[in-house]
Amino acid sequence: MDTQRPFLEPTMFNFVSDINCDVSPRSVFGGPEGLDASLTYHMDYHGAHEDLTSAINGFDCTGGRAGESGIRETPRRKRVITSVQRRAANIRERRRMFSLNEAFDELRRKVPTFAYEKRLSRIETLRLAIVYISFMTELLGK
DNA sequence: TAGGCCATCTGGTCCT
DNA sequence: AGGACCAGATGGCCTA
Numbered sequence: 001m002d003t004q005r006p007f008l009e010p011t012m013f014n015f016v017s018d019i020n021c022d023v024s025p026r027s028v029f030g031g032p033e034g035l036d037a038s039l040t041y042h043m044d045y046h047g048a049h050e051d052l053t054s055a056i057n058g059f060d061c062t063g064g065r066a067g068e069s070g071i072r073e074t075p076r077r078k079r080v081i082t083s084v085q086r087r088a089a090n091i092r093e094r095r096r097m098f099s100l101n102e103a104f105d106e107l108r109r110k111v112p113t114f115a116y117e118k119r120l121s122r123i124e125t126l127r128l129a130i131v132y133i134s135f136m137t138e139l140l141g142k
Numbered sequence: 143t144a145g146g147c148c149a150t151c152t153g154g155t156c157c158t
Numbered sequence: 159a160g161g162a163c164c165a166g167a168t169g170g171c172c173t174a
Binding site for chain 1: 159160161162163
């Protein structure tokens with residue numbers, strides 16, 4: 001999938017790993033094709049939802065943590081998040097997903113494949129790794 | 143063209 | 159309070 005997101009080449013992600021919230025994403029990804037453009041697009045797309053969120057602006061009358069039983073006596077204050085915090089969270093999430101993909105790449109290199117095969121997808125990598133580990137375990141058991 | 147895969151955004155929940 | 163983690167939603171690219 002490397003060709004699909006040219007601005008997310010690994011070399012670019014070396015920059016991402018250095019991002020902090022004070023750095024303009026545009027300065028990292030560059031130009032209107034970069035992060036800001038993407039963000040603007042999605043902010044527009046989810047605009048209605050965001051308006052609703054900000055309109056609610058305060059109390060969550062239904063929520064609660066998963067596993068908590070039903071009735072709540074006091075309304076839980078909804079976490080208010082600014083656009084700056086949202087952007088920072090997005091950057092952290094991208095960084096997290098990048099490290100996840102790095103781990104997948106490492107796993108791909110450990111798992112035996114034929115050289116001419118196309119790159120394994122993440123799910124294929126996991127499944128092949130399971131099979132491979134099972135095989136090696138069985139081999140050691142004999 | 144449909145389906146698979148992926149990157150990204152987002153809000154909710156968990157954890158420190 | 160804020161970061162990490164997670165799952166859902168969405169759209170783009172690629173291939174059969």
